[in-house]
Amino acid sequence: MENRTEHNPETQRFQIPPELIHTLQTACQLAVLTGAGISAESGVPTFREAQTGLWSRYDPQELATPQAFRRDPKLVWEWYTWRRNLVSQADPNAGHHALAKMEKLVKENNSRFTLITQNVDGLHQRAGSEGVIELHGNINRTKCFLEGIPVEENESSEDIPPRCPVCGGPLRPDVVWFGENLSAQALKSAWDIAQTCDLFFSIGTSTVIEPAASLPHIALNQGAIVVEINPSDTPLTPLATYVLRAPAGEILPALLLSAWGKLPNSQ
Numbered sequence: 001m002e003n004r005t006e007h008n009p010e011t012q013r014f015q016i017p018p019e020l021i022h023t024l025q026t027a028c029q030l031a032v033l034t035g036a037g038i039s040a041e042s043g044v045p046t047f048r049e050a051q052t053g054l055w056s057r058y059d060p061q062e063l064a065t066p067q068a069f070r071r072d073p074k075l076v077w078e079w080y081t082w083r084r085n086l087v088s089q090a091d092p093n094a095g096h097h098a099l100a101k102m103e104k105l106v107k108e109n110n111s112r113f114t115l116i117t118q119n120v121d122g123l124h125q126r127a128g129s130e131g132v133i134e135l136h137g138n139i140n141r142t143k144c145f146l147e148g149i150p151v152e153e154n155e156s157s158e159d160i161p162p163r164c165p166v167c168g169g170p171l172r173p174d175v176v177w178f179g180e181n182l183s184a185q186a187l188k189s190a191w192d193i194a195q196t197c198d199l200f201f202s203i204g205t206s207t208v209i210e211p212a213a214s215l216p217h218i219a220l221n222q223g224a225i226v227v228e229i230n231p232s233d234t235p236l237t238p239l240a241t242y243v244l245r246a247p248a249g250e251i252l253p254a255l256l257l258s259a260w261g262k263l264p265n266s267q
Helices: 018-028 036-038 066-071 075-086 093-110 123-127 183-196 210-222 248-260
Strands: 004-005 029-034 112-117 139-145 170-174 199-204 225-229 242-245
Touching: 018 225, 018 248, 029 183, 029 210, 036 248, 066 075, 066 139, 075 139, 075 170, 075 225, 093 248, 112 183, 123 199, 183 210, 199 210, 210 225, 225 248
Parallel strands: 004 242, 029 112, 029 199, 199 225, 225 242
Antiparallel strands: 139 170
16 A cells, blocks of 8 residues: 655655665665656756747757757757756755765665666766666767767867767767667666665656656566655556655655664755
């Protein structure tokens, strides 16, 4: 039966089930999946919300494709430059820092912790998380459009987009575009973790974008405890073992404090 924890905005207190705290303290393998919600708490606009100002007349699904890049590489590169600037203005929030602290505490207990993210902003790494599985890539990295090889961008280059130092082809953001496959290695790693973990957190994700949306269901099918942290209902909500109805930046520090008596390094 589903357990729900409601957020009381007046007291800022959470009634977290003791069973969940015990499971968090004793889990042998903990997996976390994060989505756009946790980054939105840092002020990073979602994919659709980013279409403002000069870019409001463009459909992001028409810009984030290999076809669009072939057609107008300068336009696509400038759009991603604008998006990178938005990301650079954001800082990791308490939710990011709590997950980084949780990873450290779990590993000190000789248990395994794996963070899987659909986000491309790198905020988890900036908060201190290690070994993050980035399903959709990272907007701060670049790779060669022709060969797919990660390369360092030459920031002094006057070319838009810059050219690959190896083959001279155009550089592109190292993100997964519509119509492209996810990294086979990243997807396999995420799949393996979902199949073997005993505790799975789904945080700030709508659980509708595949293949990431299948991960909590794989964990459930393998007998794992699945916890959803999200201010709104999702297709996962009726199936989750625990539903914590609050923003990640509020509930994750509370979980950390309840389980280990510690707060994130940022607090």
